[in-house]
Amino acid sequence: MSRYADATWGTPVGRRERVVDVLVVGAGPAGLSAAARLAAAGAVRVEVLEREPVAGGVPVHCDHPGFGLRARGLRPVTGPEYARRLAGAAVRAGASLRTGVTATGWAGPRVLDTTGPGGLERITARAVVLATGARDRPRAARLVPGTRPAGVLTAGELQRAVYGYGRQVGRRAVVAGGGPVAAHAVAALRRAGAVVAALATGEPGPGPRTAGAGAPVLAGAVVTELLGRGRLSGVRLRHPDGRETLVRCDTVVFTGDWIPDHELARTAGAALDPATRGPAVDGSFRTSLPGVFAAGNALRGIERAAVAAAEGRAVAGAVLARLAGAAPPWPAGGTPPVRVAAPFRWVVPNRLGGTPGRFLLRPDRPLTDPVVVARQDGRTLARWSPRGTFGPHRSLALPGGWADAADPAGGPVLLAAD
Amino acid sequence: MTGGTAAGAYGGSGAPTGAYGGTDGTAAGAGAPAGVYGGRGPDRDAPAGAAGGRVTRAGALPAEPYDVVVVGAGVVGTAIARELARYSPRAALVDAAPDVGEGTSKANTAILHTGFDAVPGSLEARLVRDGARRLAGYAAEAGIPVEPVGALLIAWDEEQLAALPRLAAKAVANEYHAARPLTAAELYAREPHLGPGALGALHVPGESVICPWTTPLAYATQAVRAGTDLHLNCAVRAVRATPDGHRLATCRGVLTARHLVNAAGLGADELDRLLGIEDFTVTPRRGQLVVYDRLARGLVRHILLPVPTALGKGVLVAPTVFGNVLLGPTAEDLTDRTATGSTAEGLARLREQGARILPELMDEEVTAVYAGLRAATERDDYRITARPDLRYVTAGGIRSTGLTASMAIAAHVVELLAGTGLATGTPRELPEVRMPALGExxxxxxxxxxxxxxxxxxxxxxxxxxxVTRGEVRDACAATVPPATPDGLRRRTRARNGRCQGFACGPAVQELFERYTGVRR
Known part of the structure; x- marks a missing residue:
């Protein structure tokens, strides 16, 4: 396959060719925050492409409070309101925000082909920011066996259906997966008038506190089979003690397991991080491709919207440095990777280099007051003892300064629990 | 599932071109220059006036007798209906399902075979060979996605390596002369991502991949446009002989037919028995398949076939016309004709075999898992038989090669029908059909x-x-044979067929489906 798939289609018949300074792909919290800061810095043409008809990303479909910039002293708002604020800020700063336009592939380094109702374009940029977000792994990707009935959703589809379209989804549902989104899925189901028969977290730990909302939490239970023809009639569960039960339901919602939407990163040929499945980035959110940056949930699956927005602001600084010619050059052979060992799942950023503000480290299972150590080539670089409980849905944030102690020509850095 | 949609709300003659208005306009139907989309105008532009047949999914059935009724609207039944339409009988195609191609036809390996490995001299060998040639030509004409990628039969051990010359000789016996042996080095040059340990291969350049969904839809579309009625949600419960032919009791009432064709796939033996015929028993053979994300497409260039040995058939890895990579099938003999579920054991076995064939594939995301049932019988060949006394033809035992052979089976069946007294005469040209451009x-x-x-x-x-664009969804919903469910829309447009499985587009596609078809679920 051609690295630049659409280039194989030869001359761009009917494609309008345009040039911008920065092309941001994806108008979620990361992309909009990046665009706002880039545009506010002035003198750059910043364009944001959003394939959906409405800008804002996942928060658009999260009609519950809790979004916002508490750290900046603002009152938390609902997802849609948060999305409107971010989009408004980007546009007011001077960014061009184009919804309903899809980046379909690369025609060259930092050259993207797009499709929209206004026609086809080929946009050349001095820098590209991939802020394409993440998605729930759907049922098939989890290899859950059984029939293929209607009534099998992801949390993302559920929230769009309920909050975006006011649709009913079913009468009796099981939510499969843990974390805060599972709790939001329970709320969305209840909003749509469904009874939530069970929340099977499928992972260790107590799971979210949704019992008060009327959904029994089955901690550690895994959906092992879907039943029913035409419409789902039930799911089989395996409990941590090995017991199997059958729960009658007409709807099952999968969540708690995310994958970055990394298609553009991959088709560009950017190196991926094996743990996050997103593009590997250094402390300045630089991918392995010169002038191509990535930020937000496209890097690793989900963090809170405010985290993605902060990364958007941070990537803007790195992009501006590149545009000013002030950024350090892309190292030819790449920089050493930052890897994780059990009980950690991934870390972002995951390459040395750049100016990391912090490292987000995601555990695989609940950890209370862990001790984390960073080592390279047998040498201990840093040690932390963060207080609190972290887990599969809550990252530790490690301050970034320690990376200066690493040898940029050395081997991989390993983050592990001590 | 179709929620009581009135008969006649769909269909050729009733295609509601221009009924939608609004911002979508009807540009494709009215304003768009014909010939832009797909060369001959979109599906909905085709002449569907007085000559067209009806597509019904509910309501009463016509009282007047048909010359021929074909039972089963899978790839074989639709091909027969299309071939019959060339002779202009008053014909109907009926199926218990709400759509065409809802059974075995929608869940197979989507390969257009050469027939190189058929049993030489068998009916299957002849019809696969003839059918492959016919379908390749038809696909080009009708815009059915096909990619001529070629196949490699890969030998992983000495026994399989020793079997390759026999397979090459068999190909020649089947009049296929292009198969060539490859050394291990030549094989790895062609498939650099292949797992280690392959000893050699047989290259069969004529094998292709094809869209299994567009094929029966194209046949049905053309048959309906030529005047054939298509009655869906129409299960045949009983058949009674009458002096004029057959009286079919269906779940929607009575149909009468002078001639009857059994293309009922997994139910073919049961339909035979309704006429008092005991010829074969269908043993459903389940095939589970795993579809990998399109980002995996670069890992494989050919259809990678297993070498059949005494120990079993093994699984294949193949690209699809949509740019995915397919792994499968399992082969499990069952008794339940509805057991189209996947199993943990089946999927584990597939992944174990896939990991050997194409190790990097295991790191890719799975887009879909499905299982289909092949209509195997106790016989080793197709069972296509005519009963002139009953004015009845059965096309049974059509297993995994049915897609490839469909047009040749159809021609054979129509010949047999003529032998049962159906007046055929000189065939006519059928109305053109051009299917949507679904292939990558x-x-x-x-x-x-x-x-x-x-x-x-x-x-x-x-x-x-x-x-997938809104224009394509709109066109599919206004087509001659429109979808009855979002899943039918998926098979016509690819909408929701991708890696997110509806995470991003599910409700939007659902809304468009309801808006354009008027079907609410």
Missing amino acids: ASERPYRNAGLIAADPAYGTIVCHCER
């Missing part, structure tokens, strides 16, 4: 500047993973 190798609407300029709905992508 075709010029899809989302990258067709002229089409988008004529109608911006083709620039409005609604399913992002598969790049």
Whole structure:
């Protein structure tokens, strides 16, 4: 396959060719925050492409409070309101925000082909920011066996259906997966008038506190089979003690397991991080491709919207440095990777280099007051003892300064629990 | 599932062109220059006037007798209906399901075979060989996605390596002369991502991949446009002989037919028995398959076939016309004719075998898992038989090669029907059919500047993973044989067929489906 798939289609018949300074792909919290800061810095043409008809990303479909910039002293708002604020800020700063336009592939380094109702374009940029977000792994990707009935959703589809379209989804549902989104899925189901028969977290730990909302939490239970023809009639569960039960339901919602939407990163040929499945980035959110940056949930699956927005602001600084010619050059052979060992799942950023503000480290299972150590080539670089409980849905944030102690020509850095 | 949609609300003669209005306009039907999309205008533009048959999914059935009724609207039944339509009988195609191609035809390995490994001299060998030639030509004409990628039969041990010359000789016996042996080095040069340990291969350049969904839809579309009625949600419960032929009791009432064709697939033996015929028993053979994300497409160039040995058939890895990679099938003999579920054991076994064939594939995301049932019988060949006394033809025991052989089976069945007294005469040209450009190798609407300029709905992508536009969804819903369910829409457009499985587009596609078909679920 051609690295630049659409280039194989030869001359761009009917494609309008345009040039911008920065092309941001994806108008979620990361992309909009990046665009706002880039545009506010002035003198750059910043364009944001959003394939959906409405800008804002996942928060658009999260009609519950809790979004916002508490750290900046603002009152938390609902997802849609948060999305409107971010989009408004980007546009007011001077960014061009184009919804309903899809980046379909690369025609060259930092050259993207797009499709929209206004026609086809080929946009050349001095820098590209991939802020394409993440998605729930759907049922098939989890290899859950059984029939293929209607009534099998992801949390993302559920929230769009309920909050975006006011649709009913079913009468009796099981939510499969843990974390805060599972709790939001329970709320969305209840909003749509469904009874939530069970929340099977499928992972260790107590799971979210949704019992008060009327959904029994089955901690550690895994959906092992879907039943029913035409419409789902039930799911089989395996409990941590090995017991199997059958729960009658007409709807099952999968969540708690995310994958970055990394298609553009991959088709560009950017190196991926094996743990996050997103593009590997250094402390300045630089991918392995010169002038191509990535930020937000496209890097690793989900963090809170405010985290993605902060990364958007941070990537803007790195992009501006590149545009000013002030950024350090892309190292030819790449920089050493930052890897994780059990009980950690991934870390972002995951390459040395750049100016990391912090490292987000995601555990695989609940950890209370862990001790984390960073080592390279047998040498201990840093040690932390963060207080609190972290887990599969809550990252530790490690301050970034320690990376200066690493040898940029050395081997991989390993983050592990001590 | 169709929620009481009135008969006649769909269909050729009733296609509601222009009924939608609004911002979508009807540009594709009225304003778009014919010939932009797919060369001959979109499906909905085709003449569907007085000559067209009806597509019904509910309501009463016509009282007047048909010359021929074909039972079963899978790839074989639709092909028969299409072939019959060339002779202009009053014909109907009926199926218990709400759509064409809802059984075995929608869940197979989607390969257009050469027939190189059939049993020489068998009916199957002849019809696969003839059918492959016919379907390749038809696919080019009708715009059915096909990619001539070729196949490699890969030997992983000495026994399989020793079997390759026999398979090459068998290919020659089947009049296929292009198969060539490859050394291990030649094999790895062709398939650099292949797992270690392969000893050699037989290259069969004539094997292709094809769209299994578009094929029966194209046949049915053409048959309906030529005047054949298509009655769906129409299960045949009993058949009684009458002096004039057959009286079929269906779940929607009575149909009468002078001649009857059994293309009922997994139910073919049961339909035979309704006529008092005991010829074979269908043993459903389940095949589970795993579909990998399109980002895996670069890992494989050919259809990678296993070498059949005494120990079993093994599984294949193949690209699809949509740019995915397929792994499967299992082969499990069952008794339940509805057991189209996947199993943990089946999937584990597939992944174990896939990991050997194409190790990097295991790191890719799975887009879909499905299982289909092949209509195997106790016989080793097709069972296509005519009963002139009953004016009845059965096309049974059509297993995994049915897609490839469909047009040849159809020609054979129509010949047999003539032998049962059906007046055929000189065939006529059928109305042209041009199917939507679904294949990755075709010029899809989302990258067709002229089409988008004529109608911006083709620039409005609604399913992002598969790049399906609102214009395509609209066209599919207004087509001669429209979808009855969102799943039917998926098979016509690819909408929701991608890696997110509806995470991003599910509700939007559902809304469009309801808006354009009027079907609420």
